[in-house]
Amino acid sequence: xxxxxxxxxxxxxxxxxxxxAIHALLSFENTIYLAxxxxxxxxxxxxxxxxxxxxxxxxxxxxxxxxxIVVACNTATTNAxxxxxxxxxxxxxxxxxxxxxxxxxxKTKAIGILATKGTLSSELFHNTSQIYxxxxxxVEQEGEGIVQLIESGQIKSSKMKELLTTYLKPMxxxxxxxxxxxxxxxxxxxxxLLDLLPKQVKIIDSGEAVARQTKTILEQHELLNSLNIKPSxxxxxxxxxxxxxxxxxxxxxVDYLSF
Numbered sequence: 001x002x003x004x005x006x007x008x009x010x011x012x013x014x015x016x017x018x019x020x021a022i023h024a025l026l027s028f029e030n031t032i033y034l035a036x037x038x039x040x041x042x043x044x045x046x047x048x049x050x051x052x053x054x055x056x057x058x059x060x061x062x063x064x065x066x067x068x069i070v071v072a073c074n075t076a077t078t079n080a081x082x083x084x085x086x087x088x089x090x091x092x093x094x095x096x097x098x099x100x101x102x103x104x105x106x107k108t109k110a111i112g113i114l115a116t117k118g119t120l121s122s123e124l125f126h127n128t129s130q131i132y133x134x135x136x137x138x139v140e141q142e143g144e145g146i147v148q149l150i151e152s153g154q155i156k157s158s159k160m161k162e163l164l165t166t167y168l169k170p171m172x173x174x175x176x177x178x179x180x181x182x183x184x185x186x187x188x189x190x191x192x193l194l195d196l197l198p199k200q201v202k203i204i205d206s207g208e209a210v211a212r213q214t215k216t217i218l219e220q221h222e223l224l225n226s227l228n229i230k231p232s233x234x235x236x237x238x239x240x241x242x243x244x245x246x247x248x249x250x251x252x253x254v255d256y257l258s259f
Contacts, residue, residue, distance in 0.1 A: 002223040005030035005232065006214065007066030009057035012040035012151045013237070013244045014185025015072025018095065021207035022070065022214055023233070029218075029225050030232040032064050034259070037239030041147035042075040043116030043183075050118065054080035058088055060259055067223050070214060071095060074182050075118035078125050091217050096128060097182035098204045103132040106178050110137040112171035112201075115182025117142050125182075139174045141167045143183060150185045153243045161192065168196055181205040188247060 006026075008019050012035050019033050034057055042050050054076045061069055070093045071077045071084070077094035085092050097119065102111040111133075119125050120140055129138060149160050171179065177200055181187060187205045194203070218224045225231075233252060237244050241254035248254070 001226045002067050003030060003225050003227060004065050004067035004223075005032045005234075006068050006070065007032050007034070007061030007064065008070040008072050009034040009036065009054075009061060009076075010072040010184055011042040011053075011075065012037040012147065012185065012239075013247055014147065014150065014183060014188070015070075016244060016247050017184050017187040017205070018070060018072040018207050018210050021211040025208075025211040026215055026218075026224075028228060028231055031234070032061060032066060033235045034061060034257075035235070035237040035239070035244055036259075037151055037237050037243070040151050040239075041116055041118075042073060043118035043142075043147070045118065047079045050076055050079040051083050054084060055087070056259065058084055062088065062090065066090070068093065068214065068218060068221075070210065072184050072210075074184065075116050075122070078119050078122035091221060093210060093214050093217060095184060095206050095210055097125065097180045098206050098209065099128055099138075099180060100132045102178035102180050102204055103136045103138075106136060106176075108175045108177045109135065110139065110174045110176045111178040111180060112139045112141065112168075112174070112176040113180045113182050114141050114143050114167060114186060116147065117144070119182050137174055139171045139176060141171065143167060143186065146189070147183065147185050150188060151239070151243060153240075153246065155188055156192070160189070161196075164189065164192060164196055168193070172198060177201055179203045
């Protein structure tokens with residue numbers, strides 16, 4: 001049993017969608033969430049820069065005595081998690097676009113993937129896509145500009161609707177029946193995506209799967225917190241805390257932290 005916190009980091013506020021799933025499943029675990037919003041998005045940055053930023057985030061969380069770290073960022077996972085696991089002696093949970101369930105369940109033999117440039121261009125994504133997409137048309141779409149709009153509090157803006165309409169068009173034309181969200185910011189767009197997509201299209205994100213994997217790894221390492229008391233839930237951002245507070249339904253205070 002361990003009361004040490006779970007550390008979670010993302011390039012910004014999007015990973016709070018992962019935090020919500022983890023907190024729903026592991027409601028007594030203490031957590032520390034770190035949003036590196038000043039450097040968002042990670043997608044356009046090169047692999048070396050992404051690794052350096054991921055190391056910085058990891059070291060902050062380790063200094064806070066975190067027992068496990070969730071890399072709640074697809075781009076950081078695909079580019080940096082192998083390095084992090086080799087460098088630090090703590091369990092890491094990563095996030096990849098859920099290509100496998102979409103490819104196995106599609107009836108139209110066509111799936112769409114909306115992700116950042118850093119994820120779509122990574123070796124890990126390419127290898128996963130090759131393994132599971134045999135005989136399936138995969139429509140990949142870089143969501144350029146989406147993260148920036150979310151980070152600036154413009155989720156429901158006309159510009160967001162314009163971008164989503166443009167990005168979904170080739171997927172609709174290809175008759176996809178699954179849309180895989182390859183960025184932890186994107187689950188906050190699900191209501192808008194459902195309005196824009198044909199009714200038969202199902203949307204897959206990684207939140208619940210990541211939460212289940214987090215629980216499994218904690219159990220394996222005997223690190224679950226079994227104390228039935230109110231947990232400590234801390235949130236930090238190095239940009240505008242108000243954006244994250246809004247995504248958390250203003251139920252939690254987000255502290256500004258220069259890191």
